[in-house]
Structure formats: C-alpha cells, structure tokens
Amino acid sequence: MAHPAGSAPRAQVVIIGCGFGGLEATKALCDAPVDITLVDRTNHHLFQPLLYQVATAGLSAPAIAAPVRHLFRKQANVTSLLAEVASIDPVQRVVHTTDDGTLPYDHLIVAAGATHSYFGRDEWARFAPGLKTLDDAFEIRRRVLLAFESAEKERDPQRRADWLTFVVIGGGPTGVEMAGTLAEIARQTLPGEFRRIDPAQARILLLEGSPRVLQAMPEDLSEKAARQLRKLGVEVRTGSRVTSIDAHGLDVTPAEGAPYRLASRCVIWAAGVAASPLGRRLAEATGAQVDRAGRVTVEPDLSLPGHPEISVVGDLAAARSHVPGKEPAPVPGVSPAAKQMGRAAATNIVRRLRGEPTEPFRYRDYGNLATIGRNAGVVDLTTPFGRVKFSGYPAWLFWLFAHVYFLIGFRNRIVVLFDWASAYWSRQRYARVVTDIEPAPTDG
Amino acid sequence: MAHPAGSAPRAQVVIIGCGFGGLEATKALCDAPVDITLVDRTNHHLFQPLLYQVATAGLSAPAIAAPVRHLFRKQANVTSLLAEVASIDPVQRVVHTTDDGTLPYDHLIVAAGATHSYFGRDEWARFAPGLKTLDDAFEIRRRVLLAFESAEKERDPQRRADWLTFVVIGGGPTGVEMAGTLAEIARQTLPGEFRRIDPAQARILLLEGSPRVLQAMPEDLSEKAARQLRKLGVEVRTGSRVTSIDAHGLDVTPAEGAPYRLASRCVIWAAGVAASPLGRRLAEATGAQVDRAGRVTVEPDLSLPGHPEISVVGDLAAARSHVPGKEPAPVPGVSPAAKQMGRAAATNIVRRLRGEPTEPFRYRDYGNLATIGRNAGVVDLTTPFGRVKFSGYPAWLFWLFAHVYFLIGFRNRIVVLFDWASAYWSRQRYARVVTDIEPAPTDG
Structure with a gap:
C-alpha cells in the first residue's frame, strides 16, 4: 500500500x-x-479440526475452507499473495518465493505449520495417506469409498474381506475421529x-503405539473414548507398533505376544506430525535450533535468538509457556495454542514499533x-472454577457447538450446522463424490 | 438378485x-x-445443467452430485456397479468392463452420453478445457481463480492484461452462462x-461461430441474451471462428474483417460436443450407423436395427421424434430429451417382456x-396454451426454480437454494477453493 505523502x-x-497462527x-x-x-x-484458510469430515464425505471442501483474500478484503493493510516460499534471507531481510518474487520485511512471522511424518519411512505415504490438506482428504475419501466399491465387485471372499478391512494408525484426536466415523459409515450409512x-x-481397526488413545487427555477419558469406540464396533x-506397510496390509508388533500381519486395502495414517521443512531451512540461515520433530526453538517472546525481527508461531515453533512463578512448560501443537502464539507475536511487533520491550508468551x-x-465424545475443560470432565452425548454436543463457533465465517457455520443436522437425522453423508476411480497403488 | 425358487x-x-437417460x-x-x-x-449422478456453477465457484461438487448407490438403495432390483465399459458383445449378449467383469444381458440400454469435442483439434484441450465432468469443473475453477492471482503477482502491464482476459468459446447455454458468471465474478465478487x-x-469475451448466441432459441431471445450479456460487460x-489456440491466446477469424489474435491466459471451451466413443464401438459391433457427431442412429423405438434388445438413449442417440401425422423430427441433445428417451426405452422393454409391440419415441x-x-435470463416455453417467451429477471427466477426443482434429492435442493440465496445477497461465491496452484500449461 502506498503511504500518505510526507x-x-x-x-x-x-x-x-495462513493457518490458525x-x-x-x-x-x-x-x-x-x-x-x-x-x-x-x-488460496484458503483451512479449518483443520474438521478436515476428517471432508475425508469421510460428511462435509464438502468449501464448507471448511475460506478464501484468504476474502477474509481480509476489508483489512486495508493486508496484501494477500498466493505463492510458495523458497527461502528466507535473514541478512538481507527478504523472503524469496518460488515464482521469483522477493518480499522485503522489517518483521517476519513464520507460521508454516506442520505436515504428517512417517518417522523416516516416507515410502509408506503411498499406502497410508495422512490428513493435513484438502487433497489429502479427497484422497482418503476416494480410498474409503472405492474400497466398498471394490469389495462389491470382488468375488473371492478373502480378497473381499481385505477390501473391507480399514486400519487407522495413530490414536490421537484425528485417528479417533476417523475410526469412529468409518465405523458409522460402515454400520449406519451404507447398509442397504x-x-x-x-x-x-467391515472391520475398522485403530492402532496406537502407546498404551492408550488420546494421550493428551486424562486417563479416565482415554478409557471412556476407547469404550465408546468399541461400542461403535472399532477394534x-x-x-501396537506398525513395522511395515505395503499395498496389501501392514505388519504389527504388539506390546505382548507375537508380531502379526493385518491384511487391508485401506490404511490411513494419523500417527505423526513433523514441522514444515521451512523450519529447518530457517534454522540453518539464522543459527536457531530445531528439535527432533523439526520445530524451531524460539525465545520466550517467540522470536529467534539474535533475530528479534523474526517470530515463529504455531506447529512450527518449539515454544514454552511462561507463567510467573512456574517452570516454563512446552506448548502443545493444538489450534488454540497456534492462535494465541499468532496474537502474541503480533502484539510483540507492535511493542517493538513503540520501543517497548516484548513480553514472554503465556499459553492459556x-x-x-x-x-x-x-453421539459420543470426551471433554476435559480448564475453567476458572476448576477442571470439568464429561463424556458421551453432552461431550459430543459441546464439541459440535465449539467447532461450529470457531469456524471462520458466518456462512460456513450455517452450512456446517445444516450438513450435520441433515447427516444426523438421515445418517447419510452427502459428500460421497469420487471423481477418479483409479485403484489404490499396488506394489508393482 | 436371486429369484424365488420355482x-x-x-x-x-x-x-x-447414470446420466439423465x-x-x-x-x-x-x-x-x-x-x-x-x-x-x-x-459413483455419482451429476446434475450437469449446474456444472458451470461448480466451475465458477458458486456451488460445491456434492451439491450437484448424488451417489448412484444411494439413489437406488430402496429399488431392490437394481445393482449399482462402479466400472468402465470396455466393449459390448451383441452376439454373446454380454458387456465387458475394463476390470474383467462380464455382465450378461437380455436387454441393454446404452446411455453413455457425450463429451466435448474439439472438432479434431484435440491438442486444444490443454489450453481450453471443456465442461462435462466434475474434474473439468475443478480445472476451470482453478484456472479462473489462479488467473486473478497471477495477475496480482504480475508486474508487467501487458502480461497482467493477458491474465485478466477470459475467453469463452461457444455461445450455447453453457457458454452464455459461463461468460455471464465470469463477468459477475470480475465486477461484483472480487473487487476490493x-x-x-x-x-x-478484466475482459470477458464470448466467441460464437454462428451469427447469434443461443441458437436453439427464437431470434428475439438470442438478441435479448446478447444485450443482457453486454450489460454485464461481456464482449x-x-x-467469429477460432482457428488456433495455444498457451498464450487464440487466433480468430471474424465473419467480416481481418483475422486477429487475442492474448489470453484463460480460455474455456463450450463449443462442441461429441458422443461417447462407446457409440462408435457399438455401431461397429452391430452394424448400426453413426452420424458425424458419433451418435448412433436408432430405430423409431430407440432400438438398434436388427437388435431389438439394445436401445440407445440420450446424447449418444441420433433419434427422431414421431408425432402421428408429422414428419419425424430430430431430437435435440438436451436433458429433458434424455430423460424422456430413458423412460421410453424402459417402457419398451416392459412391452417386449409382455409380448407387446414397442412404440415409437415421441419427444415432448x-x-x-x-x-x-x-438477474437475467431468457425463457421460451411451449405450453398447452401456446408459446410463452420472456426474459430478464422473471426469466432468471423461473430458471432458478426450474433447476432447483429438477435437482435430484431433497437435501441437494435445500443446499443449492441456500447457496444461491447467500450468493445473491452477498454477491459472494463461497466455493473458491483451489488445491493445486501449478500454473496452466505453457507451450514448452
């Protein structure tokens, strides 16, 4: 933007x-x-907490994706640019994009987020797609729906059973939501x-390496979640650790007993996240540290050591929360934390412009x-009056309204509520559209 | 399906x-x-008359696509199969699918529809995508939205102007609807x-080879449509005949004056349709005739000569309408005709099962x-009381309700109405989602 003369x-x-941070x-x-x-x-901000609904044909992509440009049309000091960042030059203070654009900066906020990680086994990606982008969601939707179609065409009972075995790897929130929804699709949407x-x-299996699902939750809620999943028919x-994945199934090593083979034609990866590769490149250029997950270690005010003009926020940051009188605690990789970090980094820029000292980040x-x-869920709230835990139907309702409330844009909220109301009453999932019926990759 | 013993x-x-026919x-x-x-x-029935809305980001794909399986879940005599037909063997009376399936038949209805045709210039397809499938619609949506994004990044004024020049080739209903909607996106949705x-x-051009747009309409309505388009800012x-298309524009030969070059980075093909290639293969196998557009010439009852057990309906059929006392007239390639042919072919199967003679097809x-x-449109109705023509806002309203009425499924109707109401009042188009920002193909 031009600035007033003088x-x-x-x-x-x-x-x-343009994620939450x-x-x-x-x-x-x-x-x-x-x-x-x-x-x-x-070109869009993606409401990632509902991405699994796109992957399981409950929502269309536009319902959870808002055009960035449109979101900031009235904020005159924002220029929105559709481009991929190639590198950051902290000495010249410019960002280079892959299409030869150069963006000079006085202050830089890096909020490039995370992608899924296969713990060094990137060859698993073809057989077990993860869920981070809309394209990922379409790919999973395609595989899930085509598995049922292939089973209908298959005449060999064993191969038919393989098509009807769905394995979700990773028992975090995404894995739990995916497995629960797959069970509903199989038991409630498709019959008839x-x-x-x-x-x-159909068999739906949820594999988790640690001793319980939803590790970020208290133990009793993990137990309730597992029970609710089993009630829906999820194994x-x-x-259970996964040691290999191929086009026809996976090998599992359980905590007790012998390793075994699971035959499956539809495996979904919800196990690991790794920070965007941009983090490592930024660290190399600035001398900052990265942790094992590729996240950049930041100062208490979210800036980089020796580079107060660069902040890293969200899933890309290895940040700590600073509460007076307490040990700094690691900030979890969840969307409320990313939002709070984004606001904190912005506030610190304003403080620096005013010549004031920056403030350390505190995660609430x-x-x-x-x-x-x-109909089921688990909720663990920290309120001014103490901790509140509940599960089952009230937790599901709470989850629904919380997610709809935080959705960007009035219109999207109504659309999602309508979609859910109609899905709830009809048990149908309306976004069952597949445009490409090529079968999933094989070993050959 | 098993049949009762005995x-x-x-x-x-x-x-x-599973189109309209x-x-x-x-x-x-x-x-x-x-x-x-x-x-x-x-896996879906596509409501093609609204496909241009998906291409122009007004509707999401699931709003106009209904899962075939779901549509017929309660019709117990239907088995739905997701497969591509490789060939038809009229001697053995079997259909072969590409995944080695074999479907024996006593009666066969071929309703494979049409695709777009580049009049033998298939190399134009990369530069000027057509609009027949959801993937086509996504591709056009991507190109239109990315053209504006590229213009925003482009600093050279001439190249910027090229990105902001949109050319629609073909002045039939799809071309007219596309051009009108593009003009609205440029003038009403995106500014700010x-x-x-x-x-x-942005410049939006609509090129038509014949002397007027909407040739199937009476001349005065064509004139009104052209006037309404010009009011929206469409040239x-x-x-105007197109003689070549490449990554940077196209060459046009006008009816009067010298040929000229149009620089454009976003060209959309709405000019020609050709019958599915299955028609030609079927004709070869049965000795039937195909016309220049690849449509199979059928008997008055829509069956093939010498093959009363095979009917061809919809855009794949070169059919005639038989009204007693009148010359048989060609049936146009529109969705109501496809529906009527589908019903007629089914009724003739029932007649043959009863040993009754089949009836010739009559198009209403x-x-x-x-x-x-x-806000604008043109309508030309044939009613029991005679012909009714109108245009402008009432025509637009009529068009809207007619289309929503014919949409498959109660849910889709509500969704589409809601999307349109919100688009109408906000002038926004909510499905502005692009997942792949690779630039359009270049010559190189």
Missing part, C-alpha cells in the same frame, strides 16, 4: 502461512501502522445400498475435546 | 451410464420383473479483495431456458 514509511510485515497474527495487526504481506501456498456385500461386516489396539489452556462418531 | 428366471437388464430408465423399471445392473464409471489489480478491469462476438418439447448471471 509520512514515515510504514514497517513491512511478512507473514508466512498466521490468520490470528494478521487480524491482530489490523490497526497497527504496518503493511502486511500474507503469503500462503493455497450394496447387493453383494454387507458393509456392516482398538493400543501398545482451556482444555481438550474429541468426538467419537455421531 | 419361478422363471428374471430378465437381466444392463444400463450403461440411464437414471430415468432405471427408475422406470422399478416395478418391472427384471434385475437391473446399472454401470457407471463415476486485490491490492495491485482491479478485477473489474459478445458472433460470427417444453421449451428452452438459459440464465445470464444473477
């Missing part, structure tokens, strides 16, 4: 990434005397639509929630 | 294609003593969202309608 040039802020940082700089360039490699198979016979197997934990299908 | 084996009907034929055989196998290479370009400066160029023409953006 006034001092406005500080240039570049924000990389970048979005909140941009909003928080609304009235600041800065020009913001918001760079993202997609096939003539040769009974979709209700929950904790303490309001709790944790997860849903398990249409 | 009863005669039920006749096997195979229906290829195949869908209506399947429904019409609901109570017939037949087992139906409905084969389609997608960009910082370096003014989207309202309507009739009598209820008229023609097209829309031009948010």
Whole structure:
C-alpha cells in the first residue's frame, strides 16, 4: 500500500502461512501502522479440526475452507499473495518465493505449520495417506469409498474381506475421529445400498503405539473414548507398533505376544506430525535450533535468538509457556495454542514499533475435546472454577457447538450446522463424490 | 438378485451410464420383473445443467452430485456397479468392463452420453478445457481463480492484461452462462479483495461461430441474451471462428474483417460436443450407423436395427421424434430429451417382456431456458396454451426454480437454494477453493 505523502514509511510485515497462527497474527495487526504481506501456498484458510469430515464425505471442501483474500478484503493493510516460499534471507531481510518474487520485511512471522511424518519411512505415504490438506482428504475419501466399491465387485471372499478391512494408525484426536466415523459409515450409512456385500461386516481397526488413545487427555477419558469406540464396533489396539506397510496390509508388533500381519486395502495414517521443512531451512540461515520433530526453538517472546525481527508461531515453533512463578512448560501443537502464539507475536511487533520491550508468551489452556462418531465424545475443560470432565452425548454436543463457533465465517457455520443436522437425522453423508476411480497403488 | 425358487428366471437388464437417460430408465423399471445392473464409471449422478456453477465457484461438487448407490438403495432390483465399459458383445449378449467383469444381458440400454469435442483439434484441450465432468469443473475453477492471482503477482502491464482476459468459446447455454458468471465474478465478487489489480478491469469475451448466441432459441431471445450479456460487460462476438489456440491466446477469424489474435491466459471451451466413443464401438459391433457427431442412429423405438434388445438413449442417440401425422423430427441433445428417451426405452422393454409391440419415441418439447448471471435470463416455453417467451429477471427466477426443482434429492435442493440465496445477497461465491496452484500449461 502506498503511504500518505510526507509520512514515515510504514514497517513491512511478512507473514508466512495462513493457518490458525498466521490468520490470528494478521487480524491482530489490523490497526497497527504496518503493511502486511500474507503469503500462503493455497488460496484458503483451512479449518483443520474438521478436515476428517471432508475425508469421510460428511462435509464438502468449501464448507471448511475460506478464501484468504476474502477474509481480509476489508483489512486495508493486508496484501494477500498466493505463492510458495523458497527461502528466507535473514541478512538481507527478504523472503524469496518460488515464482521469483522477493518480499522485503522489517518483521517476519513464520507460521508454516506442520505436515504428517512417517518417522523416516516416507515410502509408506503411498499406502497410508495422512490428513493435513484438502487433497489429502479427497484422497482418503476416494480410498474409503472405492474400497466398498471394490469389495462389491470382488468375488473371492478373502480378497473381499481385505477390501473391507480399514486400519487407522495413530490414536490421537484425528485417528479417533476417523475410526469412529468409518465405523458409522460402515454400520449406519451404507447398509442397504450394496447387493453383494454387507458393509456392516467391515472391520475398522485403530492402532496406537502407546498404551492408550488420546494421550493428551486424562486417563479416565482415554478409557471412556476407547469404550465408546468399541461400542461403535472399532477394534482398538493400543501398545501396537506398525513395522511395515505395503499395498496389501501392514505388519504389527504388539506390546505382548507375537508380531502379526493385518491384511487391508485401506490404511490411513494419523500417527505423526513433523514441522514444515521451512523450519529447518530457517534454522540453518539464522543459527536457531530445531528439535527432533523439526520445530524451531524460539525465545520466550517467540522470536529467534539474535533475530528479534523474526517470530515463529504455531506447529512450527518449539515454544514454552511462561507463567510467573512456574517452570516454563512446552506448548502443545493444538489450534488454540497456534492462535494465541499468532496474537502474541503480533502484539510483540507492535511493542517493538513503540520501543517497548516484548513480553514472554503465556499459553492459556482451556482444555481438550474429541468426538467419537455421531453421539459420543470426551471433554476435559480448564475453567476458572476448576477442571470439568464429561463424556458421551453432552461431550459430543459441546464439541459440535465449539467447532461450529470457531469456524471462520458466518456462512460456513450455517452450512456446517445444516450438513450435520441433515447427516444426523438421515445418517447419510452427502459428500460421497469420487471423481477418479483409479485403484489404490499396488506394489508393482 | 436371486429369484424365488420355482419361478422363471428374471430378465437381466444392463444400463450403461447414470446420466439423465440411464437414471430415468432405471427408475422406470422399478416395478418391472427384471434385475437391473446399472454401470457407471463415476459413483455419482451429476446434475450437469449446474456444472458451470461448480466451475465458477458458486456451488460445491456434492451439491450437484448424488451417489448412484444411494439413489437406488430402496429399488431392490437394481445393482449399482462402479466400472468402465470396455466393449459390448451383441452376439454373446454380454458387456465387458475394463476390470474383467462380464455382465450378461437380455436387454441393454446404452446411455453413455457425450463429451466435448474439439472438432479434431484435440491438442486444444490443454489450453481450453471443456465442461462435462466434475474434474473439468475443478480445472476451470482453478484456472479462473489462479488467473486473478497471477495477475496480482504480475508486474508487467501487458502480461497482467493477458491474465485478466477470459475467453469463452461457444455461445450455447453453457457458454452464455459461463461468460455471464465470469463477468459477475470480475465486477461484483472480487473487487476490493486485490491490492495491485482491479478485477473489474478484466475482459470477458464470448466467441460464437454462428451469427447469434443461443441458437436453439427464437431470434428475439438470442438478441435479448446478447444485450443482457453486454450489460454485464461481456464482449459478445458472433460470427467469429477460432482457428488456433495455444498457451498464450487464440487466433480468430471474424465473419467480416481481418483475422486477429487475442492474448489470453484463460480460455474455456463450450463449443462442441461429441458422443461417447462407446457409440462408435457399438455401431461397429452391430452394424448400426453413426452420424458425424458419433451418435448412433436408432430405430423409431430407440432400438438398434436388427437388435431389438439394445436401445440407445440420450446424447449418444441420433433419434427422431414421431408425432402421428408429422414428419419425424430430430431430437435435440438436451436433458429433458434424455430423460424422456430413458423412460421410453424402459417402457419398451416392459412391452417386449409382455409380448407387446414397442412404440415409437415421441419427444415432448417444453421449451428452452438459459440464465445470464444473477438477474437475467431468457425463457421460451411451449405450453398447452401456446408459446410463452420472456426474459430478464422473471426469466432468471423461473430458471432458478426450474433447476432447483429438477435437482435430484431433497437435501441437494435445500443446499443449492441456500447457496444461491447467500450468493445473491452477498454477491459472494463461497466455493473458491483451489488445491493445486501449478500454473496452466505453457507451450514448452
């Protein structure tokens, strides 16, 4: 933006990434005397907590994706740019994009987020897609729906059973939500639509390496979640490590007993996340540290050591929460934390512009929630009056309204509520659209 | 389906294609003593008249696509199969699918539809995508939205202007609807969202080879449609033939004056349709004739000469309408005709099962309608009281309700109405999601 003749040039802020962290940082700089360039490699902000609904055909993509440009149309100090960042030059203070664009900055907020990690076994990606982007969600939707179609066409009983075995790897919130929803699709949505198979016979397995699902939750809620999953017909197997995956199934080593083979044609990866590779490149350029997950270790105020003009927020940051009188505690990789970090980094930019000292980041934990299908969930809230835990139907309702409330945009909220109301009453999932019926990859 | 012990084996009907023709034929055989196998290479029935709305980000894909399996879940004599047909063997009376399936039939209805045709210039497809499938719609949506994004990044004024020049080739209903909607996106949806370009400066051109747009309409309505398009800011160029297309634009030969070059980075093909290649293969196997567009010439009752057990319906058929006392007239390639043919072919199967003679097909023409953006349209109705023509806002309203009425499924109707109401009041288009930002193909 041009600045009024005669006034001092406005500080240039570049924000990389329009997830929860970048979005909140941009909003928080609304009235600041800065020009913001918001760079993202997609044209939309994605409401990731509901991505599993797109993957399981409950929602269409536009219901959870808002065009970035449209979100900031009225915030005049924002220029939105669809581009991929190639590198950051902390000496020249410029960001280079892959299409030869160069963005100079006075302040930089890096909120490039995370992707899924196969713990060094990237060859598993073809056989067990993860869930981070809309394309990931379409791929999982395609595989799930085509598995039932292939089973209907298959005449060999063993191969038919393989098509009807769904394995979700990873018992975090995404894995639990995916497994619960798959069980509902098999038991409630599809029965009556096939003539040769009974979709209700499908097996859904949830494998988790640690001793319990939803590790971020208190133990009793993990137990309740596992029980609710089993009630839906999910085989929950904790303490089960996956040692290999191929086109026809996977090998599992349980905590007790002998390793075994699971035949399956549809495996979904919900196990690991790794920070965006941009983190490592940024660390190399600035001398910052990265942790094992590739997250950049930041100062208490979320800036980089020796580079107060660069902040890293969200899933890309290895940050700590600073509460006076307490030991700094690691900040979890959840969306409320990303939002709070985005706001904190923006506020610190404003403080620096005013010549004030920055403030250390303090994470306010309001709790944790997860849903398990249409009617069940677990909630663990931290309120001013203490901790509140509940599960079952009230937890599901709470989860639903919390998610709809935080959805970006009035319109999306109504659409999602309508979709869910109609799915709830009809037990149907309306986004069952597959455009590419190529079969899943084989070993050959 | 198994048949009750002791009863005669039920006749096997195979229906290829689940567009309007195949869908209506399947429904019409609901109570017939037949087992139906409905084969389609997608898993959904697509409401094609609204496909341009998906291409222009006004609707999400699931809003106009209904899972075939779900549509026929309660019609017990239908087995739905997701498969591509490789060939038809009229001697053995079997259909072969590409995944080695074999479907024996006593009666066959071929409703494989049409695709777009580049009049032998298939190399144009990369530069000017057509609009027949959901994937086509996503590709056009991607190109349109990315053209504005690229213009925002482009600093050279000429290249920027090229990105902001949109050319629609073909002035039929799809071309008219696309051009009108593109003009609205440029003039009403996007302004205010960009910082370096003014989207309202975009040029939208509609090229038509013949002397007028909407040739199936009476001349005065064509004239009104062209006027309404011009009011929206579309440059309507009739009598303009395209002689070549590449990554940077196209060459045009006008009816009068010298040929010229149009620089454009986003060209959309709405000019030609050709019957599915299955028609030609079927004709070769049965000795039937195909016309220039690849459509199979059928008998008055829609069956093939010498093959009363095979019917061809919809866009794949070169059919004639038989009204007593009149010359047989060609049936147009529109969705009401496809539906009527589907029903007629089904009824003739029932007649043959009863040993009754089949009946010639009679097309009932209820008229023609097209829309031009948010508030305008043209309608030409054939009613029992004579012909009714109107245009402008009432035509748009009529078009809207007619389309919503014919949409498959109660849920889809509500969703589409809601999407349109919100688009109408906000002038926004909510499905502005692009997942792949690779640039459009270049010559290199």
